[in-house]
Amino acid sequence: MIIRASLLDAPTPDTLRFVEDGILIVDHTGTITTSGPASELLTEALLTEDEVFDAPKDARLLCLPGLIDLHTHLPQYPVVARCEEALLPWLKRHIFPAELDFQGPGQRSLIEAFFDELLANGTTTAVLYAAVWEDSTALAFEIAAEKGIRAVIGKMMMDEGSYGEAHPAEARRKSLDETRRLAEQWHGANNGLLDYTVSPRFAVTCSMELMKEAAAIAADTGCLIQTHLSENTAEIAAVRERFPDRSSYTDVYREAGLLGPRSIFGHAIHLSDRELDLLASSGSRVAHCPTANLFLNSGLCPLHSLRQAGIPVGLGSDVAAGPELNLWQVMRSAIETQAVRRMQDGSIPVLNPADALYLATMGGATALGKDHLIGSLDPGKEADLLLLDLNRVLPLGGRFSPPSDANAIATALVYRGGPHATLATFTRGRRNSRR
């Protein structure tokens, strides 16, 4: 497969690579073998091969690494933008009822629509929470395989004060048994495009026993771990009350054995220096979810402190606290969050669009431990790609504002990108099917 397009990627936080007229060659295994300027790579031999993509005539083709959504909730998509002041009442009123309904084969159409929407937004890798139900979690894996998307999925785990279980011990046993079964069946499935993530919701609805056994399942099966950490002050107070012997929220997860390089913590807004140390020294990862943090009035994440501590960070749309799956909007929100913090404290550095693009691609890949596989257009990587029409991002179809340089293009994408510009997505060199 050969793609002729402008090529744009951000392999490090401060490197933006751009080839205006580029060629990208993908071999039959779905690996990028060559990427670079057409002037150097375009030979007679190449021209005779099939062009992969039949672009609309007036399109200005741009090829990027597929975007990586490090934290979002599949069953919550129907209830985005439900206004509520704060996390805990929002969960009770809108989220638990939606997740309660997410069971049975009837969920197929919602799951299919969700993956279609992810792909339409240019996301080729997603780390997802399902609900507590084993059947709909398995169905999500099956449909992810049908769509050819790269996905990390976990059944939501809770045993206390959540959907109203009458018997916490019973809920715990069931949750652990189903999680182990799903992890054994799905971790590494579809030739490694699918992974399992053990997913205790958060320390407000999980007992220490559940969290410890969840960590043990992850250790036994080699799968990932995800949970929520320090999103909201009332949540933090609830955790303090539930675990008075622990020195902090992060220390609860340390005690449970949930910290580590295979663990991704959503939010991580209100952390002490000691907690940052705990995360960093354990190799733990963070999913920064700025749209969600603003929607639920949770706070302004000190992104720079997390990164300075050496914690790998990527971006999450965190639907339904985040109102959309559009990672360009999440990048914009990440930038604006740091801009507001900088207005209050001039020592906070600017987050620029190139770095935001890094967070949504290589940053996410690194946080996932997949930076050797995806996240950039380097030869040797698997071809997870987003092909878009830059003219659909620029004002007035690009007729009056030809793109000037790489930074201007990255900025236009961050402020104006979305499904309207997506032409196609590819995972490991195969075009994703989308209705």
Ligand code: GUN
């Ligand atoms: N904390 C615990 N569960 C959730 C959830 O579903 N969404 C968000 N944003 N935070 C949570």
Ligand code: ZN
């Ligand atoms: Zn979340």
